[in-house]
Amino acid sequence: MSTTHKRTKNHDHNKCVVCGLDHNLTIDHIVPRSKGGKDKPKNLMTLCFKCNQEKANLDPWTWLCKLPEFVRNRLETRINVAIFFNEPKELHLNFGYMMTWC
Ligand SMILES: [Zn+2]
Numbered sequence: 001m002s003t004t005h006k007r008t009k010n011h012d013h014n015k016c017v018v019c020g021l022d023h024n025l026t027i028d029h030i031v032p033r034s035k036g037g038k039d040k041p042k043n044l045m046t047l048c049f050k051c052n053q054e055k056a057n058l059d060p061w062t063w064l065c066k067l068p069e070f071v072r073n074r075l076e077t078r079i080n081v082a083i084f085f086n087e088p089k090e091l092h093l094n095f096g097y098m099m100t101w102c
Pocket of ligand 1 (some may be wrong): 018
């Protein structure tokens with residue numbers, strides 16, 4: 001595991017940021033690499049295997065909308081920072097749409 005990935009796990013207290021599980025952890029790219037997401041700290045978060053599978057290749061806003069409200073509130077800022085940091089074109093175009101969709 002790279003230093004960047006280790007740092008992400010430390011930052012997340014070695015827990016899944018969605019469900020709090022402390023094992024079977026993976027490092028997730030908030031904006032998927034297939035959608036232009038970078039392998040940089042601002043685009044990484046710790047997810048357990050199950051939560052990572054549920055996120056799959058969804059764009060981050062679509063994923064966020066599927067989460068329970070208290071999780072969504074906790075993660076919203078982080079997800080938005082990752083999106084703006086990555087500046088994926090298609091997500092910017094969908095910005096207005098996604099924000100009113102939840
Ligand atoms: Zn989880």
